[in-house]
Amino acid sequence: MAIPTVAEKVADELAARIVGGVLLPGAPLRQEVFVQEFGASHAAIREAFLRLEGRRLVVSEARRGFRVVELELGGEREVMMMRAALEVLALRQIGGRPGPKRMSKIEEALNAGEEARDLIEWEIANRSFHDRLAEASGLPRLATSIAELNIISSRYAVMRDRSTQWKPRSNHDHRRIFEALCDGHVEQAASLLDNHIRAVERVTRI
Incomplete structure (x- = not known):
């Protein structure tokens, strides 16, 4: 079994927070916050965000960065x-x-x-x-x-x-x-x- 990369570990942790409601719909994700929390590089955190985007848990917006995907009414x-x-x-x-x-x-x-x-x-x-x-x-x-x-x-x-x-x-x-x-x-x-x-x-x- 392959050892998870830093980006994979961060993505899994943030996914758990999103699903668990710790990170609320619409919440912005700031690279510098997670760089400090996880002791990871900016590149690793950005890769984690991209992995979350691939799972449709976050979305990226021009000049606004990444945020947690909203839950649609109904x-x-x-x-x-x-x-x-x-x-x-x-x-x-x-x-x-x-x-x-x-x-x-x-x-x-x-x-x-x-x-x-x-x-x-x-x-x-x-x-x-x-x-x-x-x-x-x-x-x-x-x-x-x-x-x-x-x-x-x-x-x-x-x-x-x-x-x-x-x-x-x-x-x-x-x-x-x-x-x-x-x-x-x-x-x-x-x-x-x-x-x-x-x-x-x-x-x-x-």
Whole structure:
């Protein structure tokens, strides 16, 4: 496994802050601030910003630099609809029970969700579960598109729920999807996944 570069480490840390709502939508990103915080070069910080721009978490503007991408009003429902279409498509490409390594990764994310102690831990585990289902398709471009949508979905969820008193959430849907895959029932898992995502979409509908 390759050792992450400074730019990759900074990008991952800032991505976590954006998704977690520490860096708010529209917040400016100042190179000099992060150069000092991370003890990195200006070149490394700029590369980190470009990586975040590639993930659609920040945007660059002429003479204004980089800022955190705004969340569009009503955009969460559209993201959920896209997730339902693409994640189900990805799952149906598996054809049968995923291999033991992939199943182990999916189960690891499932267990992390059941052990989550706060909203951020839950969102990380939830996103990981959905991402790893998509990765099992063996279609990297599709899995990457789904991962990008799941990051946006997490941003909306955190912004919506962080002011409420978070309580541990049921992982029942994830467990049923996982068990269907264990039995090699991909179509059943795909149907459960579709209902699971669309249930969230109905909750967020305005």
